[in-house]
Each structure stands twice: as structure tokens, then as C-alpha cells.
Amino acid sequence: MAIIIEDTRQQIGKHGYFEDHEILRSKLLVGDYTTPPPIAVDTKKGFEELVGNFCSGDRSRVKREIMKASD
Numbered sequence: 001m002a003i004i005i006e007d008t009r010q011q012i013g014k015h016g017y018f019e020d021h022e023i024l025r026s027k028l029l030v031g032d033y034t035t036p037p038p039i040a041v042d043t044k045k046g047f048e049e050l051v052g053n054f055c056s057g058d059r060s061r062v063k064r065e066i067m068k069a070s071d
Contacts, residue, residue: 005034015043030069040069 004018007028018033031040042065044050053062 007032
């Protein structure tokens with residue numbers, strides 16, 4: 001069974017994708033979920049939210065988060 005780390009700002013039980021895994025909650029610098037070794041997952045409500053992230057006037061926030069994740 002894999003260990004999944006869930007960001008503390010994520011609503012508890014919002015996603016059922018990881019029901020068969022041990023869930024630990026911790027503050028994450030990027031994304032909503034991660035695993036050791038580090039793989040970050042950022043969930044979106046739908047395609048509209050994803051498009052909004054890239055097409056909004058605040059694309060710099062998305063770019064900062066991607067750069068932070070790659071570090």
C-alpha cells in the first residue's frame with residue numbers, strides 16, 4: 001500500500017481516488033497530493049478551472065508553482 005500525502009488546505013475526503021492508500025496530511029509547497037519519492041498532483045474541479053489557470057491575467061502564479069514543483 002502506497003502512502004499519499006495530502007495538503008492540509010485540501011478538503012478532507014474531497015477525492016476518493018486514494019481510498020486504498022494510507023493518507024497523511026501535511027502542508028505541501030505545491031499540488032494537492034504527493035508521494036515519496038516526490039510526485040506532485042494538483043487536482044482541478046474541471047477543464048474550465050485548468051483553462052482558467054492558464055488563460056487568466058494571473059498566469060504568473062501558475063508559472064511560479066510549476067517552477068517551484070520542478071525544484
